[in-house]
Amino acid sequence: MTEHSLAVSGTDNRFTHIPPRLAGLADLAYNLWWSWHPEARILFKQLNQLAWKASVHNPVRMLRDTPQEFFLAAENNEEYLRRYDIIMNRFRRYMNTTSGWFREEYPGSRTLTIAYFSAEYGLHHSLPMYAGGLGFLAGDYLKECSDLGVPIVAVGFMYSEGYLHQHILPDGWQEGIQETLDRDAAPVKRVLNDEGEQLVVQVPHIEPPIFVAVWRVDVGKVPLYLLDTDIPLNDEENRRISSNLYTSDQEERLRQEIVLGIGGRKVLHEMGILYSSVHLNEGHPAFALLERIRERVERGISFPDALNQVRVTSLFTTHTPVAAGHDAFPPELVDRYFSCYYPALGITRGEFLGLGTHPDYPESGFNMTVLAMRLSSYHNAVSQRHGEVTRQMWKNLWPDLTQDRVPIDAITNGVHLPTWLNPRVEDLLDTYFYPVTPNWQQEHDDPGIWNLVDEIPDGKLWDLHFDLKIKLINRMRERIRIKWAKKQEDPLSLAAAGLLLNPSILTLGFARRFATYKRSDLIFYDMERLKRIVCNRWRPVQIIFAGKAHPSDYEGKRILQKIYQLAQQPEFEGRIAFVEDYSEQTAQYLVHGVDVWLNNPMPPLEASGTSGMKAAMNGVINLSIPDGWWLEGYNGKNGWSFANTTAGNDRDTADACALYDILEREVVPLYYSASLDGIPHGWVKMMKESIKSNAPRFSARRMVKEYVSRYYPQLVTGADVAYACVLRR
Ligand SMILES: *Cc1c(COP(=O)(O)O)cnc(C)c1O
Numbered sequence: 001m002t003e004h005s006l007a008v009s010g011t012d013n014r015f016t017h018i019p020p021r022l023a024g025l026a027d028l029a030y031n032l033w034w035s036w037h038p039e040a041r042i043l044f045k046q047l048n049q050l051a052w053k054a055s056v057h058n059p060v061r062m063l064r065d066t067p068q069e070f071f072l073a074a075e076n077n078e079e080y081l082r083r084y085d086i087i088m089n090r091f092r093r094y095m096n097t098t099s100g101w102f103r104e105e106y107p108g109s110r111t112l113t114i115a116y117f118s119a120e121y122g123l124h125h126s127l128p129m130y131a132g133g134l135g136f137l138a139g140d141y142l143k144e145c146s147d148l149g150v151p152i153v154a155v156g157f158m159y160s161e162g163y164l165h166q167h168i169l170p171d172g173w174q175e176g177i178q179e180t181l182d183r184d185a186a187p188v189k190r191v192l193n194d195e196g197e198q199l200v201v202q203v204p205h206i207e208p209p210i211f212v213a214v215w216r217v218d219v220g221k222v223p224l225y226l227l228d229t230d231i232p233l234n235d236e237e238n239r240r241i242s243s244n245l246y247t248s249d250q251e252e253r254l255r256q257e258i259v260l261g262i263g264g265r266k267v268l269h270e271m272g273i274l275y276s277s278v279h280l281n282e283g284h285p286a287f288a289l290l291e292r293i294r295e296r297v298e299r300g301i302s303f304p305d306a307l308n309q310v311r312v313t314s315l316f317t318t319h320t321p322v323a324a325g326h327d328a329f330p331p332e333l334v335d336r337y338f339s340c341y342y343p344a345l346g347i348t349r350g351e352f353l354g355l356g357t358h359p360d361y362p363e364s365g366f367n368m369t370v371l372a373m374r375l376s377s378y379h380n381a382v383s384q385r386h387g388e389v390t391r392q393m394w395k396n397l398w399p400d401l402t403q404d405r406v407p408i409d410a411i412t413n414g415v416h417l418p419t420w421l422n423p424r425v426e427d428l429l430d431t432y433f434y435p436v437t438p439n440w441q442q443e444h445d446d447p448g449i450w451n452l453v454d455e456i457p458d459g460k461l462w463d464l465h466f467d468l469k470i471k472l473i474n475r476m477r478e479r480i481r482i483k484w485a486k487k488q489e490d491p492l493s494l495a496a497a498g499l500l501l502n503p504s505i506l507t508l509g510f511a512r513r514f515a516t517y518k519r520s521d522l523i524f525y526d527m528e529r530l531k532r533i534v535c536n537r538w539r540p541v542q543i544i545f546a547g548k549a550h551p552s553d554y555e556g557k558r559i560l561q562k563i564y565q566l567a568q569q570p571e572f573e574g575r576i577a578f579v580e581d582y583s584e585q586t587a588q589y590l591v592h593g594v595d596v597w598l599n600n601p602m603p604p605l606e607a608s609g610t611s612g613m614k615a616a617m618n619g620v621i622n623l624s625i626p627d628g629w630w631l632e633g634y635n636g637k638n639g640w641s642f643a644n645t646t647a648g649n650d651r652d653t654a655d656a657c658a659l660y661d662i663l664e665r666e667v668v669p670l671y672y673s674a675s676l677d678g679i680p681h682g683w684v685k686m687m688k689e690s691i692k693s694n695a696p697r698f699s700a701r702r703m704v705k706e707y708v709s710r711y712y713p714q715l716v717t718g719a720d721v722a723y724a725c726v727l728r729r
Pocket of ligand 1: 131132133134136511512513582583584587608609610611612614
């Protein structure tokens with residue numbers, strides 16, 4: 001992988017209490033490999049169960065806080081040592097192996113690294129640096145690249161106050177509680193310079209100057225470098241640049257994107273990391289491509305040639321058709337930071353602004369998606385439908401081409417299976433897969449293997465699913481108990497938090513950001529009809545909601561409040577619940593433990609959606625509007641697709657009615673159709689269909705292989721041409 005001379009610190013004097021025999025624990029703690037290997041997590045858990053829990057599953061914090069006597073006990077425990085040795089061996093083997101899918105597939109190719117830029121990464125709850133789907137996609141992408149041996153290096157932000165814990169007031173209003181990240185207790189390390197101090201880099205050609213310090217997260221074999229502006233060298237205003245994810249202050253947002261793109265490019269350069277091409281995850285880091293051009297211009301290459309070299313080695317993935325997802329800045333603001341940059345590129349102000357101007361909406365400002373499209377040759381959307389929508393949206397950037405020739409491809413998203421498949425579900429699958437294909441975990445994107453799901457006895461799958469539902473409900477109750485013990489909550493809030501849930505009852509889950517297009521409150525459209533479904537005496541239904549509204553999204557907060565208040569109403573008999581603080585951890589419980597995953601966005605605004613994929617592979621059945629990934633996933637027997645498309649303009653009415661109809665006629669009866677043995681065989685059949693049809697196709701493994709095979713050879717060829725051009729100069 002990437003070689004560079006810089007040292008990394010982390011395992012310093014905080015860990016002197018760990019005896020040498022167990023010193024590997026500190027190495028393991030600093031590599032998120034443990035987050036997708038349950039056997040490694042158990043190693044930490046076994047050492048000190050309460051500290052593991054108290055650290056919220058953060059091994060760095062846990063090792064730091066665990067007294068020496070626990071290590072000494074483990075050192076004398078033969079069983080512990082046996083496991084420790086096996087797992088450390090497995091970890092070291094994983095890290096040192098250079099073979100794997102990528103090497104086998106591209107044996108002769110130059111393995112020049114790809115630099116991956118993203119504004120957020122959802123990796124694990126001990127590193128809260130994400131807002132939602134875009135971040136989890138990026139996190140899963142890195143984990144899968146590591147598993148497949150794809151050479152990639154990633155760049156992102158260290159958000160010091162990035163994470164907003166959600167607290168809901170008794171009246172249902174969302175309050176944000178900001179968590180300041182304790183960098184020294186998180187699985188991140190400082191990148192050090194030759195003097196042994198943390199590496200700090202100045203963002204080039206930007207006035208007034210901005211400095212960034214560099215951190216490193218190890219995601220298996222993939223290094224992720226995080227930029228941090230909260231250092232004394234910066235003035236107060238600059239220190240705040242990386243404090244919050246997606247600030248709504250436009251100028252601060254521009255400064256963030258400057259740091260991420262230009263600063264990020266510079267950081268890789270300073271570290272001597274060679275890479276051949278760039279993959280932009282969404283438009284936020286698009287300035288990275290400008291910086292690549294500027295460096296070439298500095299070496300004497302003309303702007304048009306430099307632009308060409310950068311274009312043929314750049315890939316841009318766009319993630320949303322929602323307008324607010326595409327940042328645009330007024331020209332005056334761009335001038336404020338880039339006036340020194342225009343001459344460095346060798347172009348005029350007008351030419352520069354032209355790069356980010358949409359021909360149809362010149363007045364809308366300097367658009368980061370337009371910039372990213374213009375500076376890269378390869379573009380993709382994240383589902384087939386999103387591809388169509390995206391070509392339509394941006395077709396006028398290519399006025400000479402007809403819409404079907406617009407150069408925007410589609411690669412449908414996928415999720416990292418080892419991260420999202422519940423370990424107990426994996427064990428059950430293994431019992432039936434292993435005898436036939438011992439290597440199934442390595443080949444889990446092969447759909448054929450998954451037909452073995454049919455060999456699992458219905459009762460086994462059903463019992464396990466029921467256990468996971470109980471686990472979810474127990475977890476919600478434990479949170480309620482803690483609230484109760486703090487005497488902060490009134491009984492209505494406890495009911496709304498899920499105190500009265502019953503694991504025997506058909507349980508729908510709806511966990512999403514409270515963005516308006518997701519229509520979180522659609523199911524409340526006809527309150528009386530919903531009440532009849534939920535409070536049916538013989539066949540009741542319960543619904544668990546979770547999700548956050550962006551702190552400045554008043555409308556989102558209002559919808560959340562409405563749902564929370566309804567959850568408190570005795571008319572719904574305690575069958576509607578809201579789980580506070582939707583996080584990676586909460587998501588794990590929900591996508592493993594509910595019966596049905598509900599999704600009802602306003603089409604075609606859900607570019608892909610990924611939470612439904614996580615649910616599907618665990619046997620949680622999707623009930624979704626045909627939009628995003630579900631247009632490809634639904635096969636008539638692995639879940640339900642509902643919408644009334646004949647309804648004309650009033651989609652809300654039509655879709656809500658279609659939802660009630662399908663619940664009453666299909667979902668509820670199927671769930672409650674248990675036979676004499678107490679097992680709803682029809683339901684379990686659909687669970688199996690959901691697992692086997694979706695898990696291989698919507699895995700990150702299939703996705704990463706598609707990115708690599710579709711773009712990598714061209715990007716590397718482009719790089720060769722570009723380097724040849726550089727050498728000729
Ligand atoms: C998977 C995930 C998301 C994205 O889910 P969507 O279906 O795209 O809404 C958001 N938040 C968390 C915590 C997740 O795990």
